Amino acid sequence: MPASTRSGEVAGARRPPPSLPPGITDLGVVELSDRPPTWLGPGDGEGCFLTPTVLNDGHLQIVFTSEPKTADGFTTQTERTAIVLPGRQMFSEIDCVAVALTPTLKTK
Secondary structure, eight states: OOOBOTTSOBTTOOOOOOOOOTTOEEEEEEEEOSSSOEEEEEETTEEEEEEEEEOTTSOEEEEEEEOOBOTTSOBOOEEEEEEEOTTSOEEEEETTEEEEEEEEEOOO
16 A cells, blocks of 8 residues: 555655646746747737846746837836746746746757
8 A cells, every 4th residue: 555645645646736826827838949039928919038048057047028018108128037947837927917937948
C-alpha cells in the first residue's frame, strides 16, 4: 500500500496544477529565442514585446516593453524587467491585463 502524507494524499501522487486566481489570463508556454524581441498579446490590440537574454547562470532576463495609448491618444512607453527560470510559470501585467506565462527557450 502506498505511503500517505499527513493530509491523506498518497506520497508521490501527482496533484493537478493549481488554478489561476480570477482575472489572470493564461498565455501558456511562450517560446523565446535569445535576444530577438517577440510580440506577445492577450488580444484586443494590446500586448508588448518580450526581449529575452540568457544569463550565464541559465536564468532568463526578460524585458517587457509596451506602448499603450492613453484616453487622450498619447502613446506612453512602459518597460519592466523580470529574471526567471525557463520552464517556470511567471505572472506579469501587459497593458493593465494580468497574465500568466511559462517562458521556454527555442532549441536551435
